[in-house]
Amino acid sequence: MTSGFEPSDATGRPAGLEDSVGASDVLSAIRSGLDGMSESQRRVGQLFLGDPEWAVKANVEEIATRAGVSAPTIVRFARAIGCEGLKDLKLKLAGALALGAPFLHRSVHVGETAAEVVRNVTGSMTTVLADWQRRLDPGELDRAAAAINRARRIDCLGTGATSHFLAQDLQARLFRLGLTANAFSDAHFQLVAAATLTSADVLVSISFVGRMPTLLRAVEVGRARGATVIALTQARTPLAELAHVVLPMDVPRDATMLVGTDAYVVQLIAIEVLMILVGLRQGTSLIGRMNDLHHVLRTYGIDREDPSVLHAGWRQMLASDLGLPETG
Structure with a gap:
């Protein structure tokens, strides 16, 4: 049986298509x-x-x-x-x-x-x-991961709803690896953080647009203090020009949002890959720490599938507030 798109003539047009198609087709x-x-x-x-x-x-x-x-x-x-x-x-x-x-x-x-x-x-x-x-250049990802892994402190900066969330997400991931990491979205705190950085530190700046004036000023201050600057942004933006390591987030322009779904997803993936590369550099020592962390969360965490854990937590809080004896 002949495929519906096998060449049918010398032009190489697949069979089943008209000789020409209109704009709408x-x-x-x-x-x-x-x-x-x-x-x-x-x-x-x-x-x-x-x-x-x-x-x-x-x-x-x-x-x-x-x-x-x-x-x-x-x-x-x-x-x-x-x-x-x-x-x-x-x-x-x-x-x-x-x-x-x-x-x-x-x-x-x-x-x-x-x-x-x-x-x-x-x-x-x-x-x-x-x-x-x-x-994407894997070598730049390796450079970023190496800098983060050896850093005394990692400050994650994000301005705007999406970048703020992404900075917090990266901070949470690095924090779980046992690294000293912070996330700042407030312009004042970004400047304070940048002013206290040293050559032993890393500043990760996340901005798809890459042109926010207050964020750029904080990055300039952090770089002047000797910190290694890693930027998740579009190539050839002012932020990219300031960074030592650029992880380009170039995707097609979104029809409705300044930072669309495409930009959102590639930045999340870049953060995931960075976290994994940093974790791999920590070797077997990370396994014990992560096992211990998971044990603590399974034992004491309140966001478990078992609702009795959450109820027990509330009972303990109420008993403490009211001065009542705790019940089992």
Whole structure:
């Protein structure tokens, strides 16, 4: 049986597609044709679906480099989905974006079903993560982990709702590893913390935007005191320029949020990887400490599945406050 997307003529167009597609159909043609494409063409298709606004503006060399394919593959891909070439594909893609719903999500368009929205959003995220992983330098992650592991103190700075949460998340993870770590979101405390840093310390600054004036000032102060500055931010931002180690968080622009889901997820993954790399450097000594920590939490923690633990904790607190004898 012939596949629905096997080449049917000398142009290499898959069977089942019209000789040409309109602006409103080009994204659907890419999505429906992925399964029948070669691996290299599939990477191109995923790139176009994951970041169509960038693809419209990029030239053939930039697309080929980012997808990890040759320039002729781009042309073959365009013809495979019913376009005359890359120029025709980009014109139709621009039209599709104009007809779509970019104010909600770059990969979601008017008229799509719930199932299509789920597939397109998750597919877009998968593409973004794969692209971010290819461009991330493991050597810089190693440098950051090594600096954190040997630091006397690690201060995590984040300004804004998302960055504040991420700074606290990193601090909590490092704290569990037995490291002296703090998290600050208040501009005043950030300056105080930065002023007390030394060359034995690390300052981790988290800001996807990378342009917050109060955060930049605190980073300048910390760097002047000799601290090693690690930045989780977009490349070529003022914050990136100040850092000794930059972990770039470059992802497509979000349609609705300044710091969108893509940026949120890659920063969380970077923090997770950093924590793991630091833990691995601590060797077998970490195993005993983590086992002890887990034992304490299982024994005394109140966020367990067994509700009696929580109830017992409240009974003890009430008995203490009211001066009553504790009951078993």
